[in-house]
Amino acid sequence: MNGYPHRHLLGIETLEPGDIQAILDAAEGLREVLDRPIKKVPALRGKTVVNLFYEASTRTRASFEVAEKVLSADSLTITTAGSSVSKGETLLDTAKNLEAMNPDMIVVRHSASGAPHFLARHCRSAIVNAGDGAHEHPTQALLDALTLRQRKKRLKGLRVAIVGDLLHSRVARSNVWLLSKMGAQVVLCAPPTLVPPGIETLAPVTYRIDEAVEGADAVMMLRIQLERMTGGYFPSVREYHARFGLTEERVRRAKKDVLILHPGPMNRGVEIASEVADGPYSVILDQVTNGVAIRMAVLYLLLGESARESEPVPEPKRKRGRA
């Protein structure tokens, strides 16, 4: 198995294609564990992982928790409600206090872009970004890539359309980085109000979904948060669906074996028609299964045997603080 030479996973932008390859390959290998009758291996026995979730999450959080359990890591999940965060504790204080309990890794989801980088700068633990603001969601892009690679046997040369709220989407940013690094051809589509400035330096942008979907090997749909409408980004859900929603008719413009992905949670009838979400080309549930495999791979590469082997210099033992 190839090594992963970084201490943290903060985003896709800073990864090399080889790093991405290593994570995908590891996930491919570890995925098999999920099909066993006894879904547990001792790979991370004695390791402690804290899932620090400052934003609501179902899929990502559950997925990390399952991955941690399957790999025998001890883990705990802290969410904003019911923790000292709701008593006004700062992110750094919360993280430092958790660290005083000697975890090996902190998985963090936060509404502030850069929050994982902030923790990486001030904490000892390995930091995994489980989604930061509108910045990155690296494990989502990795699981999307794994899903594409399983079905298409390759990423290079695939034509992938990413459609929806590009402005606020960390999933879009991570996917653009990953797919471009791996040689796929990405096209972005959104109403102009939801296209962030300069994104066209990463991939071409069109305002017409028909153009984006034309000849696509895969279409990734992004969630449209309904509060965007009140923010004045578009006039109505009806018009959004009519002009930018993925309908069956539009899917027919893509390749016959097109794959439809969605990171969830979906707004049926807004960005995606129900028939498409539930259609034969939809791999939305595969994404979820692969999500567990990717998170197992990330945990393993950052904390497991191979991480220790690839560590160039052993970390100096530091005096641990008391809680």
Added chain:
Amino acid sequence: MRLVLKGGRVIDPSQGLDDRLDVLIEDGRIAKLARPLTGRARTIDVRGLVICPGFIDLHCHLREPGREDKETIATGTRAAAAGGFTAVCAMPNTDPVNDRAGITRAILDRARADGVVRVHPIGAITRGSLGEELAEYGDLREAGCVAVSDDGRPVASARVMRRALEYARAFDLTVIDHCEEPTLAHGAAMNEGTVSTLLGLRGAPAAGEAMVVERDVLLAEMTGGKVHIAHASAAASVDAVRRGKARGVRVTAEATPHHLLLVDQAVKDSDYDTSTKMNPPLRGEADRQALLEGLRDGTIDCIATDHAPHTVDDKKVEYDQAAFGVVGLETAVALCLDRLVGAGILDLAQLVSLLSTRPARILGLPGGSLAPGSPADVTVLDPERRVKVDPARFESKGRNTPFAGWTLKGAPVLTVVDGRVVFSAPRR
């Protein structure tokens, strides 16, 4: 009390002077420039150094009253002295806001007691800087305010800005505006552009500044009032000022060292380091180049620091939540000497003018000149001195600088206010 600065090179743009002269200071005034000067006096050897009229910062935040945890008049003016400034203009966004004569007087009382450089208070444009009712400019002027500003916030209403420019004329006050269209800047943590897109941070577009600069220039033209554009950061703002000046509008503008030297890429390169967060934000390279061009052609009238000290707690948080602002008093002059003069963008006389003569003229402040009879406010520079920016050694309580670790050539080494030495760099 006589003091002679002996053997230095005098640069005084107010008299078009660049010559080897001794400077005699007597009773807090510049008495004589001659060579050689003889007679009994305390003498400071300034051979190899440059003697300038004292530098004046039109834009800083001393935080007192109300936020003494961030800065006090004592620490802020010590920082100013260490940075080569003999006078600072204090923005009114204290707590309470300096919108009444009583507060102005309290600031001046404190400055007389604790201050080591001159403090010129700036009053608020509107009561509480809320952007609605005008503050009492007559009282503020009489109490000692040298200008009015709601800095930190824009005057959102064009009608209020119009009235402010009109009413300020009665007291010969300049209105200093923090130009920002609030609906476009809402929630922004940095400049809007490719870098904000890549970082996933909400951006404020440069146009949001420039359109308010345009508005203010038009209103100044219409009312005959004097407007000064605080911390211009956008190319289009420079352009608006340039066109206004060409039409004879009474508009002046300042730029900060951080906007002159850094761009928004710094936010990314530093991995969301909150010492790159300020308002207006660091813009793009084209904006930075336009600011430099504005400095060269006189569109930008002066360099001001926008010194904005914060506590560690205000900055050691997520980028979105961090306070806006960087400290500047102790780095501005060295940065300008190294990166503007050293880099060949300005000559030394231009820089002295931007830091002294012109800021004095913009607000009609004492100083800005070494002509006999002027207040004995003097800044002495060592163009060869190498310094490393070390926030731990700042006199300011604020440590929030994006320039930590920079090695710079050229630094202020002696600051004289009212004939008294208030800062002297240790000899090497």
